[in-house]
Amino acid sequence: MTQTTDAPVRETTAAASRSTSTSTFAKALNAALADAMEADASVLMFGEDVGVLGGVFRITDGLTARFGEERCFDTPLAEAGIMGMAVGMAMNGMKPVVEMQFDAFAYPAFEQVVSHVAKMANRTRGKVRLPIVIRIPYAGGIGGVEHHCDSSEAYYAHTPGLTVLAPATVRDAYVMLREAIASPDPVVFLEPKKLYWSKEDVDLAELRRTYDEGEAPRRIGRAVVARAGADATLITYGPSVPTALAAAAAAAEEGRSIEVIDLRSIVPFDDETVCESVRRTGRAVVVAEAPGFASVASEIVARVQERCFHSLAAPVLRVTGFDIPYPSPKLEHFHLPSVDRILDAVDSLQWED
Amino acid sequence: MSTATNEDRGRLMGEMPIGATEPTADTALLPSSTPVQLIDADGRHVHDDRYPLPDGESLLSAYGRLVTGRRINDQANALVRQGRMAVYPSSHGQEACQVAAAVVLDDQDWLFPTYRDTVAVITRGVDPLEVLTLLRGDWHGGYDPYEHRVATQATPLATQLLHAVGVAHAAKLRGESTVVLAMCGDGATSEGDFHEALNFAAVFHVPVVFFIQNNEFAISVPLKHQSVAPSLAHKAIGYGMPGERVDGNDLAALLSVLGIAVDRARDGGGPSLIEAHTYRMQAHTNADDATRYRSADDVERWVPRDPVLRMRTYLTALNLLDGDGERSFSDQADSIAAAIRNGLNLEVEVNPAELFEYVYAEKTSQLREQAEQLREELARDAAGAGEQPGDGTEGDTP
Numbered sequence: 001m002t003q004t005t006d007a008p009v010r011e012t013t014a015a016a017s018r019s020t021s022t023s024t025f026a027k028a029l030n031a032a033l034a035d036a037m038e039a040d041a042s043v044l045m046f047g048e049d050v051g052v053l054g055g056v057f058r059i060t061d062g063l064t065a066r067f068g069e070e071r072c073f074d075t076p077l078a079e080a081g082i083m084g085m086a087v088g089m090a091m092n093g094m095k096p097v098v099e100m101q102f103d104a105f106a107y108p109a110f111e112q113v114v115s116h117v118a119k120m121a122n123r124t125r126g127k128v129r130l131p132i133v134i135r136i137p138y139a140g141g142i143g144g145v146e147h148h149c150d151s152s153e154a155y156y157a158h159t160p161g162l163t164v165l166a167p168a169t170v171r172d173a174y175v176m177l178r179e180a181i182a183s184p185d186p187v188v189f190l191e192p193k194k195l196y197w198s199k200e201d202v203d204l205a206e207l208r209r210t211y212d213e214g215e216a217p218r219r220i221g222r223a224v225v226a227r228a229g230a231d232a233t234l235i236t237y238g239p240s241v242p243t244a245l246a247a248a249a250a251a252a253e254e255g256r257s258i259e260v261i262d263l264r265s266i267v268p269f270d271d272e273t274v275c276e277s278v279r280r281t282g283r284a285v286v287v288a289e290a291p292g293f294a295s296v297a298s299e300i301v302a303r304v305q306e307r308c309f310h311s312l313a314a315p316v317l318r319v320t321g322f323d324i325p326y327p328s329p330k331l332e333h334f335h336l337p338s339v340d341r342i343l344d345a346v347d348s349l350q351w352e353d
Numbered sequence: 354m355s356t357a358t359n360e361d362r363g364r365l366m367g368e369m370p371i372g373a374t375e376p377t378a379d380t381a382l383l384p385s386s387t388p389v390q391l392i393d394a395d396g397r398h399v400h401d402d403r404y405p406l407p408d409g410e411s412l413l414s415a416y417g418r419l420v421t422g423r424r425i426n427d428q429a430n431a432l433v434r435q436g437r438m439a440v441y442p443s444s445h446g447q448e449a450c451q452v453a454a455a456v457v458l459d460d461q462d463w464l465f466p467t468y469r470d471t472v473a474v475i476t477r478g479v480d481p482l483e484v485l486t487l488l489r490g491d492w493h494g495g496y497d498p499y500e501h502r503v504a505t506q507a508t509p510l511a512t513q514l515l516h517a518v519g520v521a522h523a524a525k526l527r528g529e530s531t532v533v534l535a536m537c538g539d540g541a542t543s544e545g546d547f548h549e550a551l552n553f554a555a556v557f558h559v560p561v562v563f564f565i566q567n568n569e570f571a572i573s574v575p576l577k578h579q580s581v582a583p584s585l586a587h588k589a590i591g592y593g594m595p596g597e598r599v600d601g602n603d604l605a606a607l608l609s610v611l612g613i614a615v616d617r618a619r620d621g622g623g624p625s626l627i628e629a630h631t632y633r634m635q636a637h638t639n640a641d642d643a644t645r646y647r648s649a650d651d652v653e654r655w656v657p658r659d660p661v662l663r664m665r666t667y668l669t670a671l672n673l674l675d676g677d678g679e680r681s682f683s684d685q686a687d688s689i690a691a692a693i694r695n696g697l698n699l700e701v702e703v704n705p706a707e708l709f710e711y712v713y714a715e716k717t718s719q720l721r722e723q724a725e726q727l728r729e730e731l732a733r734d735a736a737g738a739g740e741q742p743g744d745g746t747e748g749d750t751p
C-alpha cells in the first residue's frame with residue numbers, strides 16, 4: 001500500500017496497547033481542558049452547568065475545584081450571552097472555551113458566531129483575532145429527545161472564518177482539543193455524544209507529554225487513514241467513523257478491501273489525503289449522519305469528483321441521514337447510516353465493469 | 354395597528370396593577386415585597402386585602418387535581434425507573450403551580466407549557482398518553498395543540514414565550530377574547546427571548562400572563578447565578594407591565610393571583626408577569642445527579658411547605674375534606690395513574706414511513722425518493738427475515 005507522508009495511518013492498537021491505562025473519550029476531553037488550563041492561565045472555561053456539576057456530560061468535571069471559579073464557571077442561562085462575552089474576553093487577552101449544552105441549544109448564539117466570531121479577524125485585517133473554542137456535544141445515536149441530536153456541522157462549515165473539528169477517537173479527542181485551544185482562530189469543536197463513553201487504551205499522561213513536546217502529529221487540517229484498504233474509500237468523520245469501520249470490517253469478510261478515511265478536520269479540509277486514497281482505490285462513498293442535502297457530505301463529493309474524476313470507476317455516493325428533522329428515539333435507527341446501508345452503497349459502485 | 358400609544362402608556366402606568374389598591378404611577382407596577390400567601394405552610398388562612406381567597410368548592414376541586422398531579426409525577430417517575438419511559442422532568446413539589454396554571458384558563462384560552470409542565474397539560478384536559486408520547490420517545494409531540502389549545506411542550510428555553518405573544522396578538526386582531534398563559538422556569542428568564550417576549554407583549558399590549566415557576570434551580574445552577582434583581586417579578590416594571598410574586602406552594606394564592614391576572618388580560622388590561630416561589634424537589638430529570646450541587650438538607654427544608662399537605666390540612670380543618678372525600682380523590686388519581694401505566698406498558702408501533710410525511714405540506718421529490726428507499730430496505734429486510742414483505746411500511750400514511 002502506498003502512503004503519502006501527509007496521510008498517516010492511525011496508530012495501531014498494538015502500539016497503543018503498550019500502555020496499561022484506558023480512557024474514555026469524555027475523560028480525554030476533560031484531561032485536555034485541564035492540561036490546557038494548567039499550561040496557560042489565559043485559558044478559561046464557561047457555559048451552562050459546567051461549574052460545580054462538571055457539565056451535563058461531565059466534560060468539565062473537577063475543573064472548578066482545581067482551578068477556581070474564575071477559571072471555570074457557570075453563566076446565566078443564555079447562549080448568545082455566553083458567546084458574546086467570549087468575544088469580548090478574547091479581545092482582551094483571554095482564551096475562552098465555551099460549552100453549548102447541546103447542538104440545538106447553540107442556535108441562540110448563532111448570530112454572535114456568524115456575525116462576529118467568524119468575521120472579526122477579517123474585519124480588522126487580522127488586528128483582532130478571537131482564539132475561542134466552542135465545544136458542542138453533537139449528533140445523535142443516544143436516544144435523545146428533540147433538540148438533543150442535531151448534526152449542525154454544515155451551518156458552521158459554511159461560515160468562512162471558523163475552523164470546524166469533529167474527533168472520533170479518544171486520542172484525537174485529547175490532541176485536537178489541545179490544538180483547538182492553541183489555535184489563533186475560532187474553532188467549533190464538535191463532540192459526538194454517542195462516543196463520549198467509548199474507550200481506548202491510552203495513557204493520558206504520555207499523550208500530554210507528546211503533545212507538550214510537539215511530538216503529536218498535527219490534526220487540524222489533517223485527515224487520517226483509519227483503516228487501510230485497496231478497493232474503495234469510505235470518507236467520514238465524527239459519529240459515523242465507528243459505523244464506517246464496522247462496514248469495512250464486514251466487507252473484508254466478503255473479500256472486499258475498504259479504506260476508511262477519518263477527516264477529523266472538516267474545515268480546513270484535507271484534500272490531499274482524501275484524493276490520494278480515492279485515486280488509489282477508484283471508488284468512494286461519503287458517510288455522515290447529517291441530512292445529505294446541501295451538507296458537508298455534498299461538499300466532499302463535489303471536491304472528490306472535481307479532483308479525482310479520471311481515477312473514478314463509479315460516481316461518488318453518499319450515505320447520510322434523510323432530509324428530515326432528527327427523528328424521535330424510537331425511529332432514529334431508521335435514519336442513521338448503518339453498516340447495511342454503507343455496504344449497499346459500496347455494492348453499487350459498478351464492480352462489474 | 355395596536356402598538357401602545359403614549360396615551361396607552363400613560364394609562365398603563367396609572368393602571369391598577371394586579372391586586373393593588375393604591376396605584377402610584379410606576380411603583381404600582383412593582384410586585385409585593387414578599388410573595389403573596391393566602392394559606393400558610395401550617396394550613397392556616399392568611400388575609401390579604403388585594404387577593405380574595407377562592408371559595409371552598411373551588412379549592413376542594415382544585416385540591417383533587419393536586420392529588421392527581423402528584424400521582425402523575427409518582428407514576429411517571431416509576432415508569433422511568435422501569436425503563437418504560439426514556440426521561441421525565443418531574444414537577445414534584447410544583448403541583449400547585451401546575452394545577453393553577455391550567456384551571457384559571459377558559460376553554461378559548463391558550464396554555465404554553467415547558468417540558469416540566471406535563472401535569473399542567475394533563476390538568477387542562479389533554480390525554481395523558483398523548484402527552485407522554487414525547488417522553489416515551491415515540492414522536493416529538495403526541496397531542497394536537499388545537500384540540501385543547503395547549504402548545505407543544507417547549508424544550509428550547511424561553512422560545513415559546515414569543516409564540517404566546519403572537520397567539521395573543523392574533524387573537525386581539527381577530528377580536529377573540531382569548532388569554533394566553535405562558536410558562537417558563539427561573540433559568541429561562543436569562544434568555545434573550547424572555548426579554549423580547551415581555552417587551553413585545555407590553556408594546557403590543559396583548560393579553561398574555563407570563564408565569565415563571567421559580568424552583569430555584571436551572572439544572573445545577575442556583576437562582577443567584579441567573580439574576581441579582583430583587584425578584585424575577587421585579588423585571589416586569591422594566592417593560593411597563595405589572596409584576597407579582599406568589600407563594601408557589603400555596604394553591605389558593607396561585608388561583609387568586611393568576612385568576613386576577615387572567616381577568617385583567619381578558620378585560621384589555623394587557624400583559625403581566627407572575628413569579629411563583631417554589632422548589633424543584635427532585636433532580637432536573639432522572640438523568641441528573643442533584644447530590645453533586647445541593648445538599649439533602651436544602652431539599653428537606655422544603656418538605657414542610659409541600660403544596661398537597663398544606664391544602665389537605667386547610668380543607669380538613671374547615672371540614673371541607675374528610676376521609677371519604679380524600680379516598681375518592683385518591684381513587685380518581687389511581688385510575689388516571691393506572692391508565693398511564695397500562696398505556697405505557699403497551700408497545701406502540703410507529704410507522705417509519707411517517708418520518709417523511711409531515712416535513713412539508715407536500716413531499717418534495719427528494720423526500721418521496723427517500724421514503725421509497727426506506728420502504729424497499731424494510732421490505733427486503735422483512736423478506737430476508739422470512740416475514741411478509743412491506744408490513745407496516747407499505748405506501749404513504751395519511
Ligand SMILES: Cc1ncc(C[n+]2csc(CCOP(=O)(O)OP(=O)(O)O)c2C)c(N)n1
Binds near residue numbers: 077568572
Ligand atoms: C436554549 C436552551 N439552552 C439550554 C437548554 C438545556 N436546558 C434544559 S432545561 C435547562 C434548565 C432550565 O431551568 P429553568 O428555566 O429554571 O427550568 P426548570 O428546569 O427548573 O423547570 C437547561 C439549561 C435548553 N433546553 N434550551
Ligand SMILES: [Mg+2]
Binds near residue numbers: 538566568569
Ligand atoms: Mg428552575
